[in-house]
Amino acid sequence: MKMCDEIESIMYAPCGMNCKVCYKHLSSKKPCKGCLNSDEDKPEHCRKCSIKNCTKEKEITYCFECRGFPCKLIKNLEKSYIKRYRVSIIQNNETVKNEGIECFMTKEKERWTCVRCSGIISLHDAKCSECHAQIDEK
Numbered sequence: 001m002k003m004c005d006e007i008e009s010i011m012y013a014p015c016g017m018n019c020k021v022c023y024k025h026l027s028s029k030k031p032c033k034g035c036l037n038s039d040e041d042k043p044e045h046c047r048k049c050s051i052k053n054c055t056k057e058k059e060i061t062y063c064f065e066c067r068g069f070p071c072k073l074i075k076n077l078e079k080s081y082i083k084r085y086r087v088s089i090i091q092n093n094e095t096v097k098n099e100g101i102e103c104f105m106t107k108e109k110e111r112w113t114c115v116r117c118s119g120i121i122s123l124h125d126a127k128c129s130e131c132h133a134q135i136d137e138k
Helices: 048-055 072-085 089-099 101-112
Strands: none
Touching: 048 072, 072 089, 089 101
């Protein structure tokens, strides 16, 4: 899958994840359409996501809109994402809150586009969706 000209804002998950660079979006013949779209073609853990369900309960779209941000759920996810993927979802939320989703997605497009073939680099395994190159640092 090649990186598109512009990453749609619907691909920004409530937690601060860019769904466009998720392994599920990239590894399937029927790509996940993002957390804010239907649960069709999503892995079970995404369908049952406690963060997504929390935002629905609170009638907000994104975690940064909550007075309790960052909550325990986000802090736990943050620890995991920093350790495993070197990505801060808290920082992602702050960027979107302060600069807007479009600005964030523009930066994400640059960050996650393979310089070799313009494929999409997966956040989860640092592998290009097109040429399958393993990217050392992002």
